Amino acid sequence: MQTTVTLWPLIGVAVIIVGFLLRFNPMLIVAVAAIVTGFAAHFPPGKILALIGTGFIKTRNIPLIILLPLAVIGLLERHGLRERAQAWIGSIKAATAGRLLIVYLAVRELTAAAGLTGLGGHPQMVRPLIAPMAEGATENRFGKIGDAVRFRLRAFAAATDNVGLFFGEDVFVAFGAIVLMTTFLKEAGIIVEPLHVAMWGIPTAISAFIVHGFRLWLLDRWLERELRGNRPGGGAGAASSSSTTSSPASSAATRATKSATGDQA
Numbered sequence: 001m002q003t004t005v006t007l008w009p010l011i012g013v014a015v016i017i018v019g020f021l022l023r024f025n026p027m028l029i030v031a032v033a034a035i036v037t038g039f040a041a042h043f044p045p046g047k048i049l050a051l052i053g054t055g056f057i058k059t060r061n062i063p064l065i066i067l068l069p070l071a072v073i074g075l076l077e078r079h080g081l082r083e084r085a086q087a088w089i090g091s092i093k094a095a096t097a098g099r100l101l102i103v104y105l106a107v108r109e110l111t112a113a114a115g116l117t118g119l120g121g122h123p124q125m126v127r128p129l130i131a132p133m134a135e136g137a138t139e140n141r142f143g144k145i146g147d148a149v150r151f152r153l154r155a156f157a158a159a160t161d162n163v164g165l166f167f168g169e170d171v172f173v174a175f176g177a178i179v180l181m182t183t184f185l186k187e188a189g190i191i192v193e194p195l196h197v198a199m200w201g202i203p204t205a206i207s208a209f210i211v212h213g214f215r216l217w218l219l220d221r222w223l224e225r226e227l228r229g230n231r232p233g234g235g236a237g238a239a240s241s242s243s244t245t246s247s248p249a250s251s252a253a254t255r256a257t258k259s260a261t262g263d264q265a
């Protein structure tokens with residue numbers, strides 16, 4: 001016997017999308033989406049409130065899990081973690097922002113493929129370490145950088161973490177998405193081993209590493225073009241070269257002036 005499936009509860013997804021596009025408070029968006037979804041599913045108000053309260057009780061320990069690492073990272077930054085990271089990377093002459101991020105991309109993908117997804121991340125790794133190290137490597141080669149370059153480096157650092165995690169965890173056999181796919185296929189009568197699904201994620205991870213690694217290589221080329229004039233000692237070299245190139249022209253002009261003066265005499 002077939003049952004009619006109503007799609008009206010999916011309107012909660014539209015509420016979330018519109019709320020984030022309008023930049024409303026995330027907690028308010030989620031609460032409104034839950035209420036709208038409950039009414040669309042014809043739940044009574046009491047049941048909606050009961051479900052929201054049950055969800056809050058089950059996840060009330062999550063803020064502690066998030067806030068405790070942030071407090072530790074804040075203390076480390078207060079005592080000079082960012083400055084020490086910049087000074088250390090500045091002591092490596094061959095280090096560039098692109099090379100540093102390529103190394104981090106490889107490490108992030110390999111650790112995520114092994115299931116160690118918590119070793120990286122924006123608050124605990126990118127902000128206090130990776131982004132300052134990329135900025136330090138750039139300042140070591142080109143001197144002081146402006147806000148536009150600084151924000152671009154931070155964006156590339158965050159993107160590198162995202163790419164490494166997203167494509168690396170697809171190789172981990174116990175990843176939730178792999179379990180979901182194998183369960184869905186099993187219900188459809190298609191038996192697939194989770195290990196086989198994970199193995200097929202390896203070519204995608206390698207391709208992502210090559211593509212994003214090439215983008216990071218282009219980042220180094222862009223920095224070279226934009227900041228070549230800021231290189232320490234670059235101004236003096238440019239001035240001496242310009243004076244050297246202009247010296248034959250000025251000599252020729254002097255000789256022409258003397259010749260014209262002699263002809264007039």
